[in-house]
Amino acid sequence: MAAPKPKSDRVRIETDRSWESGRSKSVTFVVTEDCQLRCRYCYMVGKNKAARLGFDVARKAIDYLLTERELVAEGSVVWDFIGGEPFLEVGLIDRICDYFKLRAYELSHPWFESYRFSFSTNGLLYGDERVQSFIAKNAAHLSVQITLDGTRAKHDLQRVYPDGRGSYDDVVRNLPRWLEQFPKSSTKVTISSDDIPYIKESVLHLWGLGIREININGVFEDVWKPGDDERFEDQLVSLADEIIARKLYETHSCSFFSKSIGRPYFDNTNWCGAGRMLAIDHLGNFYPCVRFLGFSLQNREALTVGNIADGLDRNRLRPFLSLDMVTQSPAECVACDVATGCAWCQGANYDFASTRTIFQRSVALCKMHKARVRANNYFWNRLGRELGRDLRAEPGDGEGPGPC
Amino acid sequence: MKSEKTTKKPALPARLGVGKVTAAERDEIKRLFERRNGLLELLRGISDPAHPLYDRLVQDMGETATRFQKWWDEKSRQYGWKGEAGGQWEIDFDTCEIFLKKGR
Amino acid sequence: MLKYLLVVLSEDATSFCHYETGRRSKSGRGLIALDHLRAAVIFALKHNLKVNALYPARRMPKAYEAALEEVEHVKIAPFPAGRRHPGAILVVEGGAFPAGAELRTLRDANVILRLRRADLPRLAVLVGRLLPRTTRINLVLADLESFGPEDLAAYGRELEKLRRRYLAIPPGRPRPEISVLTDRLALDRMNNCEAGLTHLTVAPDGRLYLCPAFYGAGAAESLGEIRNEIAVPNRHLLELRYAPICRVCDAFQCRRCIHLNRRLTLEVNTPSFQQCRAAHAEREASRLCLNALRERDGAAAGQVEIPEVPYDDPFDVVLKAKTTIAEFQKMRGSS
Numbered sequence: 001m002a003a004p005k006p007k008s009d010r011v012r013i014e015t016d017r018s019w020e021s022g023r024s025k026s027v028t029f030v031v032t033e034d035c036q037l038r039c040r041y042c043y044m045v046g047k048n049k050a051a052r053l054g055f056d057v058a059r060k061a062i063d064y065l066l067t068e069r070e071l072v073a074e075g076s077v078v079w080d081f082i083g084g085e086p087f088l089e090v091g092l093i094d095r096i097c098d099y100f101k102l103r104a105y106e107l108s109h110p111w112f113e114s115y116r117f118s119f120s121t122n123g124l125l126y127g128d129e130r131v132q133s134f135i136a137k138n139a140a141h142l143s144v145q146i147t148l149d150g151t152r153a154k155h156d157l158q159r160v161y162p163d164g165r166g167s168y169d170d171v172v173r174n175l176p177r178w179l180e181q182f183p184k185s186s187t188k189v190t191i192s193s194d195d196i197p198y199i200k201e202s203v204l205h206l207w208g209l210g211i212r213e214i215n216i217n218g219v220f221e222d223v224w225k226p227g228d229d230e231r232f233e234d235q236l237v238s239l240a241d242e243i244i245a246r247k248l249y250e251t252h253s254c255s256f257f258s259k260s261i262g263r264p265y266f267d268n269t270n271w272c273g274a275g276r277m278l279a280i281d282h283l284g285n286f287y288p289c290v291r292f293l294g295f296s297l298q299n300r301e302a303l304t305v306g307n308i309a310d311g312l313d314r315n316r317l318r319p320f321l322s323l324d325m326v327t328q329s330p331a332e333c334v335a336c337d338v339a340t341g342c343a344w345c346q347g348a349n350y351d352f353a354s355t356r357t358i359f360q361r362s363v364a365l366c367k368m369h370k371a372r373v374r375a376n377n378y379f380w381n382r383l384g385r386e387l388g389r390d391l392r393a394e395p396g397d398g399e400g401p402g403p404c
Numbered sequence: 405m406k407s408e409k410t411t412k413k414p415a416l417p418a419r420l421g422v423g424k425v426t427a428a429e430r431d432e433i434k435r436l437f438e439r440r441n442g443l444l445e446l447l448r449g450i451s452d453p454a455h456p457l458y459d460r461l462v463q464d465m466g467e468t469a470t471r472f473q474k475w476w477d478e479k480s481r482q483y484g485w486k487g488e489a490g491g492q493w494e495i496d497f498d499t500c501e502i503f504l505k506k507g508r
Numbered sequence: 509m510l511k512y513l514l515v516v517l518s519e520d521a522t523s524f525c526h527y528e529t530g531r532r533s534k535s536g537r538g539l540i541a542l543d544h545l546r547a548a549v550i551f552a553l554k555h556n557l558k559v560n561a562l563y564p565a566r567r568m569p570k571a572y573e574a575a576l577e578e579v580e581h582v583k584i585a586p587f588p589a590g591r592r593h594p595g596a597i598l599v600v601e602g603g604a605f606p607a608g609a610e611l612r613t614l615r616d617a618n619v620i621l622r623l624r625r626a627d628l629p630r631l632a633v634l635v636g637r638l639l640p641r642t643t644r645i646n647l648v649l650a651d652l653e654s655f656g657p658e659d660l661a662a663y664g665r666e667l668e669k670l671r672r673r674y675l676a677i678p679p680g681r682p683r684p685e686i687s688v689l690t691d692r693l694a695l696d697r698m699n700n701c702e703a704g705l706t707h708l709t710v711a712p713d714g715r716l717y718l719c720p721a722f723y724g725a726g727a728a729e730s731l732g733e734i735r736n737e738i739a740v741p742n743r744h745l746l747e748l749r750y751a752p753i754c755r756v757c758d759a760f761q762c763r764r765c766i767h768l769n770r771r772l773t774l775e776v777n778t779p780s781f782q783q784c785r786a787a788h789a790e791r792e793a794s795r796l797c798l799n800a801l802r803e804r805d806g807a808a809a810g811q812v813e814i815p816e817v818p819y820d821d822p823f824d825v826v827l828k829a830k831t832t833i834a835e836f837q838k839m840r841g842s843s
């Protein structure tokens with residue numbers, strides 16, 4: 001007798017496509033290097049109160065980017081505001097955004113019809129009147145992600161005030177309003193070695209709070225201890241069982257489980273956008289991404305690719321734009337049977353390489369990736385049996401030609 | 405991304421797929437949608453009629469709103485989409501599908 | 509595999525490439541210690557290496573000359589020291605180009621002509637003056653890193669003039685090699701500097717470097733003292749296969765100068781637009797030269813192909829399409 005067909009055929013575990021993915025220029029303003037928190041796993045090791053972006057620097061950067069159409073030819077833009085904690089400078093951000101809108105309109109720039117303002121915030125100031133006023137003013141163009149790291153135990157393990165207190169309660173207080181204003185929001189969860197025991201519970205907890213899309217990444221620093229990969233795998237397998245049992249795959253997503261990971265490489269693309277995106281510091285220096293600023297690096301000096309006075313340095317951009325997977329990867333990685341989805345960070349690679357280069361990929365996450373692949377296979381195979389389909393053979397969201 | 409259409413029909417589900425447009429047509433309405441939002445939000449920062457851009461902005465908003473509505477009117481006629489009194493059409497920018505959202 | 513050892517005999521030894529001398533020392537003069545020179549010679553003997561010795565204009569102590577005589581070597585000296593070193597490769601500076609009488613001391617010479625931006629308008633003329641007295645002219649744009657698009661265009665125009673001069677050499681008269689024009693006519697694969705792969709440099713401080721230019725960049729660039737096992741960190745990044753732009757390029761005569769790469773793009777495996785466009789201007793001159801020679805001499809002109817291409821910078825090719833994994837894996841491994 002054939003298995004009965006499930007009522008819902010919906011499998012939503014993959015994350016949604018991001019806005020203008022691959023077609024927009026991402027420009028990050030580092031508005032401050034200060035933050036109310038001192039998250040233990042944060043790669044921004046040099047937080048300080050001194051480095052604050054001034055409006056004049058931002059204005060010059062916008063003017064440059066709006067007029068440099070040879071090197072900046074994308075049809076859309078995402079203005080990303082980062083810190084430290086960006087909402088510490090919401091007044092400045094408001095001025096910057098107003099300026100961009102005005103200039104783009106004056107110049108009849110294509111970006112006026114295709115832009116977003118994006119924020120990744122610790123959430124502590126989300127309810128602040130000035131932040132809410134900014135949100136109301138720019139609602140149709142905003143993407144705001146609050147970082148809630150999971151259960152209180154997990155969140156407060158890492159995301160602490162300078163005196164060591166956890167910040168969970170202060171963040172969660174702002175969650176209902178955030179979800180009401182941005183119902184399709186996602187959160188970013190970071191995993192370090194100590195977080196592993198809390199993973200499953202944290203994903204379920206966040207979903208229970210109403211955050212349906214969760215993006216989870218391991219830190220890129222080499223913090224992993226022997227046995228972490230096994231513990232990690234156990235957590236993910238247990239989570240997979242729960243997701244399937246409660247049919248959570250129909251309505252929720254978690255970046256751990258993706259159809260496209262765990263296969264041999266089929267193309268040579270460098271998946272990281274460093275160099276295509278741009279980060280701008282308080283001095284008006286351009287960086288390939290925020291991970292190349294001095295306060296993000298432990299071992300290397302900052303790597304700039306230009307500045308507001310001289311513009312983009314096309315020579316310094318060349319390595320980033322020609323960087324591919326094979327040139328930076330050990331032969332073992334190129335030949336790996338489960339390679340896809342194994343992540344790296346260009347900035348972390350640069351920081352930890354044995355010479356001053358972006359062409360040496362860190363493999364600190366290798367075992368963790370393989371553990372994830374095994375759990376991912378488990379999930380899709382189990383779910384496929386439940387639904388009576390070979391789900392691994394179907395393209396995932398974002399794969400294959402678009403539907404239009 | 406919405407428009408109105410008045411037609412007497414039997415009760416429909418809350419959201420009903422009524423058709424699809426081409427990618428080029430989708431791009432057209434998407435641009436107008438983005439432009440309309442951009443103009444609205446720009447205007448929130450320029451409230452003083454004495455501002456040099458104010459008149460241009462107001463005129464632009466009117467023209468954009470007209471083009472926006474015109475798109476819905478033309479496509480709905482061209483494709484013959486189902487409508488209902490108080491209902492509104494919506495477009496999914498990812499799939500190019502048109503939905504009729506039931507009016508309250 | 510190492511084949512050569514460059515030995516920089518003093519802080520003010522002649523440059524033969526894109527770098528300037530005397531950067532590391534206040535006086536800009538200091539000789540390499542004799543012990544270090546002897547250690548370099550012994551190293552060369554033990555590892556089957558030929559030595560290229562870079563000389564200053566002034567006379568070297570006899571003990572130094574004697575030490576070098578122990579190993580097969582080539583001298584590279586500035587033009588004014590040419591008489592002292594018969595058979596040496598002489599470096600001629602465009603900004604101090606020898607007068608006619610001085611030039612007459614040259615006969616069947618192998619010279620390196622270092623030119624700067626300011627010398628560009630005279631490029632074809634200066635090379636022309638050297639042609640009758642040389643078997644080979646190696647042209648180096650010493651300050652290529654300062655070239656902008658207009659300078660590169662001017663370089664292209666000068667190469668065109670040079671091409672015409674070269675083709676105007678009557679049949680039966682000797683045709684010297686001109687690196688930037690004729691090398692490509694004989695190449696079917698990359699022929700690059702290969703610093704760090706086929707040669708290393710012993711600098712005046714007695715330590716090893718990828719090339720003399722890296723010595724100029726500072727002590728942090730040193731590979732350490734002369735010893736049997738030398739580790740070049742991330743050595744694979746010096747290989748062609750690990751250079752995403754170069755591996756799709758057929759401007760085979762390009763030097764692929766890793767010093768220029770590091771200075772301009774911060775990566776040893778990534779060339780600047782200056783280096784790529786200069787190499788492609790040379791490639792184009794070679795292509796037109798080859799066409800003209802084929803019209804005149806037929807198959808005797810050579811078997812290489814230099815197809816016309818719609819770009820002047822192979823970076824544009826890489827932007828559109830990356831090397832595939834299969835293509836990469838087919839490429840040859842290290843030197």
